[in-house]
Amino acid sequence: MTESVLLLSGGLDSATLAYTHRPDLTVTVDYGQCCAEAEIQASAQIADQLNLQHEVIEVDCKHLGAGTMASQQETNLGDTPEWWPYRNQLVITLVAMDVIHRGANQLLVGAVADDHSHADGQAEFFELMDSLLSFQEGNLRVAAPAIDKTTEEFVREARPPESLLGWTHSCTASNAACGECRSCKKRQRVLTRIY
Numbered sequence: 800m801t802e803s804v805l806l807l808s809g810g811l812d813s814a815t816l817a818y819t820h821r822p823d824l825t826v827t828v829d830y831g832q833c834c835a836e837a838e839i840q841a842s843a844q845i846a847d848q849l850n851l852q853h854e855v856i857e858v859d860c861k862h863l864g865a866g867t868m869a870s871q872q873e874t875n876l877g878d879t880p881e882w883w884p885y886r887n888q889l890v891i892t893l894v895a896m897d898v899i900h901r902g903a904n905q906l907l908v909g910a911v912a913d914d915h916s917h918a919d920g921q922a923e924f925f926e927l928m929d930s931l932l933s934f935q936e937g938n939l940r941v942a943a944p945a946i947d948k949t950t951e952e953f954v955r956e957a958r959p960p961e962s963l964l965g966w967t968h969s970c971t972a973s974n975a976a977c978g979e980c981r982s983c984k985k986r987q988r989v990l991t992r993i994y
Contacts, residue, residue, distance in 0.1 A: 801823045801824045801898060801901040801902060801903050802823050802902065802903060802904050802905065803820065803822040803823050803824075803903070803904070803905045803907060804822055804823065804824045804825070804826060804894065804898045804903045804905065804906050804907065805817055805820065805822040805824070805825045805826070805851075805906075805907040805908075805909070806825075806826060806827075806828070806890060806891065806894055806906065806907065806908050806909065807825040807826060807827050807842040807845065807846065807853065807909075808827065808838055808842065808909065809827065809837070809838040809839070809840070809841030809842040809845065809966075809967060809968045810838075810841075810909070810967055810968065810969045810982070810986070811950050811954060811964060811967050811969060811986055811989060811990075812909035812910070812911050812945065812950055812953065813842075813908075813909030814841075814845045814909075814959065814963060814964060814966070814967050815909070815945070815953055815954050815957045815959050815964075816907055816909040816944065816945065817845055817846065817849055817851060818849060818957060818959035818960075818963060819944075819957045819959075820907055820944070821849065821851065822851065822907060823852065823903075824851070824852045824853075824854065824898065824901075824903070825842065825845075825846045825851050825852065825853045825854070826853075826854050826855070826856060826894050826897065826898065827839050827842040827843075827853070827854075827855050827856070828855075828856045828857075828858070828890045828893055828894060829855060829856070829857045829858070829859075830858055830859070830860045830861075830886070830889060830890060830893070831858075831859045831860045831861030831862075831863075832861075832971075833971075833972065833973065833974070834968065834970055834971060834972070834973060834974050835974075836974045837968040837970065837973075837974040837975070837976075838968055839855055840968070841966050841967055841968040842855075844966040845963060845966050845967070848962070848963055848966065849963070854897075856893055856894065856897055858893055860889065885919070886919065887908070887910075887917075887919035887920065887924065887928075888919060888924075888928065891906065891908065891928055891932075891941060894906060895932055895939050898939070899936075899937040899939055903937075903939060904938065904939060904940060905939070905940050905941075905942060906932070906939055906940070906941050906942070907942055907943075907944065908925065908941065908942070908943045909943075909945065910925060910943040910945070910946050911945050911946065911948055911949055911950050911953055912946065912947060912948055912949045912952075913949050913950050913985070921946075922943070922946045922947070925941055925942070925943040925946060928941045929941040929942070950985065950989050951988075951989045951992060951993065954989055954993055955993050961990075961994045964990060964994075967986065969982040969983060969985065969986040970982055970983050
């Protein structure tokens, strides 16, 4: 029976959460983001290294996206160029729809304090999603265990092997790390300071 599920994006935060919590199942969602292929590959390698079950959900919502994650020009609709409206709400809902019939009772999300610039990266958002999902049939709960820590704090505290984090992909602009986007720079900064 699948009880705990981790939304595994293949980035530092979700990889560290996979290492610390060892969920029954990890799920990566390809919703049409330009870096989906790299996220899936990174997530599969992370799950394999930790001996965790991994699945991929594919739902093409690319035409609903905006900004760099949708391979479009930057927008001024959000605080960041990779803005995608209701992304976390969409991804959490898709994963919940897939895992509820398996008896899952907890969905873990690798959100951290660094994500607070997005409304759907704040603790209040995850509390609302938890309330909404637990209200519905199945009583699935949503948790973001590292929401009060920065990525650097979380990784430094958990100390996952460098070999595990070497598989991570954080670029929001391409399947090959561009080295220039905010996410690439953050990944490099965190790994350099800790390892």
